Amino acid sequence: MPLLLIRSDLSRLAAADDELDGAIDAVEKSAVQCASGDRAQTLFAGLNLAGGDELAAQCVSLASGPATLRRFPNGVKGERPNAWLGMQLDGTTGAVDSMIALDDFNVRRTSAPAAVGVRHLVPADATTLTVLGSGAQARSHVRTIRRVMPDLKHLKLWSPSHESRTAFGADLRAQLGDAVRVSVADTVDEAVSGADVITAAGRHSLGEAAIPDPGCVRPGALVVSMTGAGGNLLAHGARLAVPTAQRPELVAFGFASGFIGKTPPPAPSGALELTDMITGKAPARTSDTETIVFELAAPYQWDVPILAWIRAWADERGLGTSFDFSG
Amino acid sequence: MPLLLIRSDLSRLAAADDELDGAIDAVEKSAVQCASGDRAQTLFAGLNLAGGDELAAQCVSLASGPATLRRFPNGVKGERPNAWLGMQLDGTTGAVDSMIALDDFNVRRTSAPAAVGVRHLVPADATTLTVLGSGAQARSHVRTIRRVMPDLKHLKLWSPSHESRTAFGADLRAQLGDAVRVSVADTVDEAVSGADVITAAGRHSLGEAAIPDPGCVRPGALVVSMTGAGGNLLAHGARLAVPTAQRPELVAFGFASGFIGKTPPPAPSGALELTDMITGKAPARTSDTETIVFELAAPYQWDVPILAWIRAWADERGLGTSFDFSG
The missing domain is CATH 3.40.50.720 (NAD(P)-binding Rossmann-like Domain)
Incomplete structure (x- = not known):
């Protein structure tokens, strides 16, 4: 059943400098894993929104299993509730495994x-x-x-x-x-x-x-x-x-805003x-x-280790709300 | 605050033949609106999953406002819990407005x-x-x-x-x-x-x-x-x-599986x-x-009217669970 992690569930992780070592380690391990042959694919794209911002999305899948989907408003600088969201996806079924508020983690x-x-x-x-x-x-x-x-x-x-x-x-x-x-x-x-x-x-x-x-x-x-x-x-x-x-195979790419004008x-x-x-x-x-x-400019698979780091921290503490969309 | 609509919230809508008139009307109205100049953009893509299925995603944005994101496993025929999901997005801020279980509605x-x-x-x-x-x-x-x-x-x-x-x-x-x-x-x-x-x-x-x-x-x-x-x-x-x-401007497109091999x-x-x-x-x-x-083969903006039809039906009945990801 998908686990929903909201911003306040994750506020201690967002504030803790010593927890950042885990994120850095996870990203490093993921880079080595992909360099060693774990094939990744990604889509990275953005559509214009009526208000002048851009709806951006990145999906990643790994041959070894996990996949992610992340969506974010590309232009906004400050707070914007419910706009930064990451999902962990089951690598076999494609089912949603978690939904994670990324207000404090997108960067x-x-x-x-x-x-x-x-x-x-x-x-x-x-x-x-x-x-x-x-x-x-x-x-x-x-x-x-x-x-x-x-x-x-x-x-x-x-x-x-x-x-x-x-x-x-x-x-x-x-x-x-x-x-x-x-x-x-x-x-x-x-x-x-x-x-x-x-x-x-x-x-x-x-x-x-x-x-x-x-x-x-x-x-x-x-x-x-x-x-x-x-x-x-x-x-x-x-x-x-x-x-x-x-790098991940770039399966689909495009930014209507011109944010990244040319395919990397x-x-x-x-x-x-x-x-x-x-x-x-x-x-x-x-x-x-x-x-x-x-x-660092290129679409990489960083979402996978970053979301896994957040999820592992929350799981250790029993945080989050299970929510069955298909229930 | 985003509204979460699970499968059982929507089971009466899924079963009701007379409610389908609303979906047909909504799609017709959306087609006329786009033909009359409401510019739409879309991304439509799929990544290979480790289990042989495909993680597919479509995003749509309209110049008049609303946007949507839909994700689904492309290969599966039967039941697959928590795998078909649509989101309504605020057309100005890009924030999530609803998450809707599409188990019974993707088709x-x-x-x-x-x-x-x-x-x-x-x-x-x-x-x-x-x-x-x-x-x-x-x-x-x-x-x-x-x-x-x-x-x-x-x-x-x-x-x-x-x-x-x-x-x-x-x-x-x-x-x-x-x-x-x-x-x-x-x-x-x-x-x-x-x-x-x-x-x-x-x-x-x-x-x-x-x-x-x-x-x-x-x-x-x-x-x-x-x-x-x-x-x-x-x-x-x-x-x-x-x-x-x-048709919507196709901002990003690609299916790693070859599901749709060439850009439409x-x-x-x-x-x-x-x-x-x-x-x-x-x-x-x-x-x-x-x-x-x-x-009908082409990426259209149908997600926008279909999700709006589901959402309006649920709102009339006060169904769903509000969930603040940034809370």
Whole structure:
């Protein structure tokens, strides 16, 4: 019988930083599983809504069994009740196994994979993280990436709006206390300069450079991108890394809004595959001064491990409401 | 707050033949609305499941507001709890407005549009209906088409399996009593011969001829197809009719299983548009002996009127359970 998990069922999980390790581990394990031959398929699409927003949906199925369906409004930034919803589906029957409110978790689909990349690609002795952006995605990146940068001393922030970045800085200072120094930069260049890890977690359009001047990035840094935001760094000699080249087969794709205008190209050949590093097939870096761009932009199967992580946490605590739609 | 409607909430609606008029009216109204300029978009896709079935999904959005998401296992024939589910979505916010168990209604998405076609294209003085097929779709076609053929006297059945068609015939005799004569034919030719309306409601593959010998169809008959099953009749001089040429924009499409191998072509030019007849722009038939093939194969927006019809019935009766996912 399907289990319904509402936002308040999951509020403790949403708030708990130490639980994020489970999400990061689950995403990493899923990437390795797919790289090792578990065939995945996905559909990723969006339809225009009358109000100007976009109804987006992603489905994933795995040859090993589980499948997921996630739907979300693509344009909204703030609260929107009952609009972010994920379903776990039985991999054999296709029946609904759970319905999970993703109000507080939709961003985790990107910030957990980002942390998997940082875990394995972070430069030695990294102490400085720069976050570009100040929205929900940026806030989630700070939380997940902190889990894999235990020596983090300095958090540098920048986003286009002075008001937003100042507020974000104040929030983080209140949360982090003396553990981490938080500074708000006035320019991208200042924010990026000297950082060991930089994550482009703002609302960039696909392919838009997050760091206009590649010269500001210190050699050997790791730059995390969700939107092809590091193309100019690659042209400047940085190395491309991807989670795995074994991405899900893209069965159906299209965004009426133009959110992603073109069908994503296949994984570039020659990129460093994170899963090869994790399984010991490839070393992380050829030198300490090699700058790496970890690129997450592509439809992956992350919904499967993220929903499984949420579901396992709820099951351990006996949370949720069983509801028989066919009863 | 989303309203959850389970199968038992809707069992009286599923069983009531006279309620089908509402579904047929709703589908007809929706077709006219789209033909009159209400822009629709759709995604229609399916992913392979580990057990050999297919996870299929369709989303629809309308410029005038409502949107829907429907998911279903594409291969299963019998019961499968919690596997057929439709959602009404707020057209402005994209939030979930209802979740509706479609166990007993998924087939209505095709049988209600079929009845709209019969309502307007049926030959004068039609008394004989032939149903090819004996599954859930065929059973639903008998119910909806009867609503628009009040003078029906003779129901002729055929499906490939002797056992299935005999059982279907027995079931229908028990249901219909003396009102309608039910006969089970041994061959397609025998079933089709002399029929005024023929509906190809079996499991044909796309483009497969349902009536191998077009000469068996009496001139002036109406043939209803969901799968391009009347192509050979068109080659034999029959006229093509479609619900409307103003189909939803197909934003994303793909079936990993090969269920529908190729992206559906645009509506053929020169076909009779049912909506033109309904609105008085075109006459039904140029002569009493003109055979018409009414073709339903294409992704339409039928989910919107069908789910709205179910929802309105439930609201009138105060049925369902409100459930706040973001609570």
